[in-house]
Amino acid sequence: MTDDVLLDIKGLRVEANxxxxxxxxxxxxxxxxxxxxxxxxxxxxxxxxxxxMGLPEYEVKGGDIIYKGESIVNKSITExxxxxxxxxxxxxxxxxxxxxxxxxxxxxxDYACKEPDEELMGETCMCRQELYDDFERLGIENLGDRNxxxxxxxxxxxxxxxxxxxxxxxxxxxxxxxxxxxxxxxLKVVGRELKAMKEKANSTMVIISHHRYVLEFVEVDKVYIxxxxxxxxxxxxxxxxxxxxxxxxxxxxxxxx
Amino acid sequence: MTETEKKRKRAEAxxxxxxxxxxxxxxxxxxxxxxxxxxxxxxxxxxxxxxxxSEVGFDASERLASGSYLQFDNESILAxxxxxxxxxxxxxxxxxxxxxxxxxxxLWNAVPVDTDKYTAASELEHYDxxxxxxxxxxxxxxxxxxxxxxxxxxxxxxVHNIIIAEEGSxxxxxxxCATPSDVERSLHLGVSEFYVKKKAxxxxxxxHKWSDKIDVRPRSATVVEDNGVFVSxxxxxxxxxSIQTFPKVRLMGRNSRADLYSVVYGTKQSKYDVGxxxxxxxxxxxxxxxxxxxxxxQSEIIARGDLIGKHSGVKARLExxxxxxxxxxxxxxxxxxxxxxxxxxxxHEATVGKVGADQLNYLMSRGLTEEEATTLIVNGFVQLKxxxxxxSLQRSIDDAIKLTLEKGL
Numbered sequence: 001m002t003d004d005v006l007l008d009i010k011g012l013r014v015e016a017n018x019x020x021x022x023x024x025x026x027x028x029x030x031x032x033x034x035x036x037x038x039x040x041x042x043x044x045x046x047x048x049x050x051x052x053m054g055l056p057e058y059e060v061k062g063g064d065i066i067y068k069g070e071s072i073v074n075k076s077i078t079e080x081x082x083x084x085x086x087x088x089x090x091x092x093x094x095x096x097x098x099x100x101x102x103x104x105x106x107x108x109x110d111y112a113c114k115e116p117d118e119e120l121m122g123e124t125c126m127c128r129q130e131l132y133d134d135f136e137r138l139g140i141e142n143l144g145d146r147n148x149x150x151x152x153x154x155x156x157x158x159x160x161x162x163x164x165x166x167x168x169x170x171x172x173x174x175x176x177x178x179x180x181x182x183x184x185x186x187l188k189v190v191g192r193e194l195k196a197m198k199e200k201a202n203s204t205m206v207i208i209s210h211h212r213y214v215l216e217f218v219e220v221d222k223v224y225i226x227x228x229x230x231x232x233x234x235x236x237x238x239x240x241x242x243x244x245x246x247x248x249x250x251x252x253x254x255x256x257x
Numbered sequence: 258m259t260e261t262e263k264k265r266k267r268a269e270a271x272x273x274x275x276x277x278x279x280x281x282x283x284x285x286x287x288x289x290x291x292x293x294x295x296x297x298x299x300x301x302x303x304x305x306x307x308x309x310x311s312e313v314g315f316d317a318s319e320r321l322a323s324g325s326y327l328q329f330d331n332e333s334i335l336a337x338x339x340x341x342x343x344x345x346x347x348x349x350x351x352x353x354x355x356x357x358x359x360x361x362x363x364l365w366n367a368v369p370v371d372t373d374k375y376t377a378a379s380e381l382e383h384y385d386x387x388x389x390x391x392x393x394x395x396x397x398x399x400x401x402x403x404x405x406x407x408x409x410x411x412x413x414x415x416v417h418n419i420i421i422a423e424e425g426s427x428x429x430x431x432x433x434c435a436t437p438s439d440v441e442r443s444l445h446l447g448v449s450e451f452y453v454k455k456k457a458x459x460x461x462x463x464x465h466k467w468s469d470k471i472d473v474r475p476r477s478a479t480v481v482e483d484n485g486v487f488v489s490x491x492x493x494x495x496x497x498x499s500i501q502t503f504p505k506v507r508l509m510g511r512n513s514r515a516d517l518y519s520v521v522y523g524t525k526q527s528k529y530d531v532g533x534x535x536x537x538x539x540x541x542x543x544x545x546x547x548x549x550x551x552x553x554x555q556s557e558i559i560a561r562g563d564l565i566g567k568h569s570g571v572k573a574r575l576e577x578x579x580x581x582x583x584x585x586x587x588x589x590x591x592x593x594x595x596x597x598x599x600x601x602x603x604x605h606e607a608t609v610g611k612v613g614a615d616q617l618n619y620l621m622s623r624g625l626t627e628e629e630a631t632t633l634i635v636n637g638f639v640q641l642k643x644x645x646x647x648x649s650l651q652r653s654i655d656d657a658i659k660l661t662l663e664k665g666l
Contacts (some may be wrong), residue, residue, distance in 0.1 A: 095616055
């Protein structure tokens with residue numbers, strides 16, 4: 001293991017509701033790189049992300065998750081988040097009575113007003129103007145004063161999730177299908193944000209996806225293909241056209257032979 | 258027989274009549290006061306009492322209120338109107354009944370005197386309370402504040418309030434009820450009758466802070482005339498022995514509207530039976546009942562809501578949401594809709610649940626601790642945004658809720 005390895009997943013076995021999903025998975029993620037995790041349905045892609053985040057329905061039965069040199073399998077979700085792990089949910093739950101803008105200011109101090117009692121036109125200042133500028137860049141300025149995830153459209157959920165996890169300035173971020181259900185314009189916005197983030201090179205990005213558009217746009221460094229809860233193939237972006245043409249079954253069968 | 262004698266006779270007949278809901282209390286266990294409360298000045302109120310009343314939103318400096326009414330047990334009363342405030346009257350009910358002959362028409366008009374044994378006893382025993390009136394056409398900008406304090410043990414605080422918003426007037430009342438935590442078993446009996454005249458707007462914001470030996474039996478009703486608006490916001494955030502309240506609003510005027518909001522935060526072994534009814538009797542009348550209940554520890558909450566549509570085209574909505582934060586607590590939601598005319602539009606939503614694990618995990622993944630995440634969810638759940646409430650009153654409700662949650666969770 002080199003010093004550059006941020007997250008090292010070793011022989012990981014995970015069950016959900018008693019059903020084995022990961023069956024001895026080995027994956028390494030280096031600092032500042034961009035990864036695509038691909039694989040057929042039910043291969044365990046999302047499970048990797050959710051298990052690293054520590055969601056309790058995914059039970060670690062064996063193996064280890066080493067992050068920044070220490071095992072995190074016994075750490076709470078909060079501790080992991082505070083250590084710099086972030087996960088953009090595929091279908092985040094609605095939280096009534098909590099406005100998106102207030103929530104972001106809370107999880108991301110950069111956006112919160114420096115002076116807590118700073119008054120802005122009679123109202124206590126919660127968030128700085130930068131937040132609204134950044135909202136606009138992602139095209140979610142209309143969501144600021146809406147309740148978190150409540151009645152958001154599919155595209156709005158994706159953009160709001162992306163915004164939140166990027167605001168947290170994580171060391172590693174798992175993006176679970178950030179591109180599903182997006183129209184072309186939204187795809188471009190999401191791609192642009194991810195690329196900007198990559199260029200800053202301060203976060204390791206793990207993109208779980210079925211589609212090549214975003215992956216190509218951000219120029220993924222490494223591609224992992226999972227099958228049946230194990231790592232089946234490691235390669236570069238160059239394999240994507242072939243993969244798309246052949247499908248997982250044939251691609252993996254030929255790669256194995 | 259005079260009208261007063263007739264009412265007394267009806268009260269006599271209802272002396273043993275149990276209430277429709279809630280534990281049936283034995284009134285003989287408590288003692289009514291037989292004395293007339295005396296008037297007092299603000300500087301007679303001790304520091305301790307000032308702190309107590311401030312917890313339910315009463316500002317003892319009186320700077321932010323257009324009028325103030327403060328009553329301790331059945332003993333002393335303070336009633337003031339800001340110097341220079343026109344069109345507002347705040348005086349004890351006993352005084353008002355002597356002053357105005359016409360007021361007897363409003364006494365036991367919205368609330369029938371023979372509703373149950375509590376209203377009957379209230380009439381038959383000695384009572385006082387507040388009479389608050391916004392005179393015709395006057396818009397009273399700053400809120401009127403009232404507070405009823407119960408300090409004596411084994412007693413009944415017997416209060417009868419009459420609130421009138423005359424034609425075209427506007428008034429905001431914030432009222433608190435409070436008791437020190439060491440009071441022995443007592444009963445608060447509060448009759449409140451609200452009259453919202455044509456084109457008048459009345460908001461009534463109430464924060465209750467009792468202690469766990471107090472029983473509370475408010476009996477309230479409102480009559481709203483043409484184009485009138487009545488908004489009631491109620492927060493009960495402290496433990497008590499029991500409360501049963503079921504305010505009724507009759508929308509008797511064309512295009513009248515009433516919104517009833519309530520937040521119940523159940524603690525200890527308290528029993529809350531809190532509801533409300535809207536009776537939509539006139540064309541184009543509308544309204545809503547929104548209730549949020551949170552049950553912690555061993556508390557029991559029943560949230561009721563009745564919508565009764567009697568005129569074609571009326572519209573009303575009921576939302577009854579409960580959040581259970583303890584395995585030993587209990588919440589019941591009892592929504593009821595009744596239409597007696599064609600073209601009535603009534604709807605309801607009732608939910609009772611726990612804080613979702615998926616919500617907790619989600620918020621924790623954004624760096625919040627489990628406690629912070631729970632507080633945020635509960636806080637969001639009780640958000641009570643009454644659009645017609647002046648910001649200062651909205652803030653006092655928000656602050657009271659925030660304080661309770663910080664202490665409680």
